[in-house]
Amino acid sequence: MSEGNNKSKSWGDFSRHYNEQSVGEVLSQITSKGLLADKFTEIQIVAIYEEIVGIQIAKLTEKLTVKKGKLYLQFSSSALKQEMVYARTKVMNQINAKLTDKSIDEIIIL
Numbered sequence: 001m002s003e004g005n006n007k008s009k010s011w012g013d014f015s016r017h018y019n020e021q022s023v024g025e026v027l028s029q030i031t032s033k034g035l036l037a038d039k040f041t042e043i044q045i046v047a048i049y050e051e052i053v054g055i056q057i058a059k060l061t062e063k064l065t066v067k068k069g070k071l072y073l074q075f076s077s078s079a080l081k082q083e084m085v086y087a088r089t090k091v092m093n094q095i096n097a098k099l100t101d102k103s104i105d106e107i108i109i110l
Contacts (some may be wrong), residue, residue: 041099045095052095
């Protein structure tokens, strides 16, 4: 057996090797390697977006998609769409301030 966290148990011809890690460590490794990073970041952005703009505006947001550093927003109200054209830089800066890394480079209003 090796020392440290790596352990091996043997049952006849079957061996199982495992490394004890906390759930947080595993999630950190998964997201840092890009395996789920994009989806995890999108989920964070959706939650932050609702917090920043409020529940009513979030409900009027028909589509919210994140791809390659761009946040795509589509609204059911043309007046709200026009308002967001003017407020998008402020919203982008507030979202990026709440994230650990600058994930949004641009907000595109559809």
